[in-house]
Amino acid sequence: MNRRFVVRLAWVAIVVAYLLHNDLWLWDDSGLLLGVPVGLTYHIGYCLAVAALMALVVRFAWPDGLDDDPPTGR
């Protein structure tokens, strides 16, 4: 796959993740999920999902060429 396309895809995924942070549909839901209020369970799951997303981002969309620089100093 074209690298530029993968980087763009990564940014689309990051924007989608940002939008999903606003879980309006759970705002007033006091039910429990996995033993804690669902509004909290969602955001704990969100942290795990972001970690998984960032693992894909650093695997497939890491900036090229940064480690190749000769250490010239001043």
Added chain:
Amino acid sequence: MTLTIILIYLGLVLGIGMLSHRLFRGTGEDYFLATRTIGPFILLMSLFGTHMTAFSLLGASGEGYRTGIGVFSLMASSSALVVPVVFYTIGPRLWAIGKRHGYLTQVQFFRERWDSDALGLTLFVVLISLVIPYLLIGVMGGGMTLSRITHQAVPSWVGSILVCLVVLGYVTYGGLRGTAWANTFQTLVFMILGGVTFFWIVDQLGGLDAALAKVAASHPELMIRGDKIPPMKLLSYTCIPLSVGMFPHIFMHWLTARHASTFRLAVVAYPLCVAVVWIPSVLLGVLGNATIPGLEGPAANSVLVQMIDKHAPGLLAGLLAAGVFAAIMSSLDSQVLSLGTMFTQDIVRHYGFHDRMSERRQVLVGRLFVVAILLVTFLLSLVTDRSIFKLGIWSFTGFAALFPIVIAAVFWRGSTKHGVLASIGSVVVLWTYFFVEGWSIPGYTIGGSGVLPVTAMILVSTIVLIVVSLFTARPEPQVLERFFPQQRNVR
């Protein structure tokens, strides 16, 4: 018992910091940046420990007590996304430029990026003004925690001076390497102790289900976000963690990485670390309503200490105090060292010696400044009142509003020094305006709309930067060439 545990803990931290001195190479770059040899795990722990303060233990539980479970979405999961994205976007790029040109400080980078001493000096003053309240909060927080946990047997100033002396010991002796090692140990300590405290207290309360059911019956509003956190506030609050891109102490840790790829672990694991620290803090705060009812206003911040006092005095109280000290010192050390580095490099070396200063003298001056900063902070802590703690969020707001500058520095060749100076000016003016308007109003948002000042400030500082840059002269081509070499293809 409590005091013994704390003293043992402080001795351990000091020992770890001192041990790192065995690797000291005697150069300025080694003292200030550990010769850029820090690996992925220590970088992750240093960045996370530096970013998290005592607020993530005491403040988070206090907010959980007052506001309920929604605090996690407001302050924790928003950082879990924004901070790693900032690390990914600019961290390795700044590291690469810093390594190529031998930069030691944030001010040095910005000054040379736009080839302007005036810009460097302006940023230096603004950054220091925003960091100083944080130093004070750390030193005063240490004193107050120790005093509270020992039932006022130990006066506040003793805890403050203990924090200052231990940090002074390992920062002046061990430099950045000592700070990174001590940070790693301390970050592990407060992550583990937060979890231990949680499981111990929840067990004492008869299990999580029973304890939550009790709170849900008496305070159902704490189980949802409802009116306590309006949706617009949640959206607006995601701007606050952008501050991580402009913190001088975070910038300093970025420069210490061994390779660009060293950042990968921090980018991936940061959301998990946030969850590990904030889940117990917020939940314990919420559960506090069942066991310690009736805490009003700032008193709610003591809910964790009071719960431990009630359910697990002695050993756990001592361990929790050690955890709070760990969270405080792992931020204070990096802030103090970054200020010392900026004074040495950007004022004394740049203006006094015109960049001709021996390595030994740089290290000596750096150490003396660390001593001076801690001494002044300690003296100020004796005469400052508790309202300083309210400055925390305002400090974050200021750093976040400066974020467009670092994006322009890394990605926009067309940005100009006048654009950046105007942008900084807009931040100073708006910050002052909102500060005067909102200081006395708890949870202030613009016109009560739920929009935090930080959102408006980022918007304005971005527009000012773009518009003024479009009408003013770019840096010379040879300056731009240093930061955007044509032959390299970094996307």
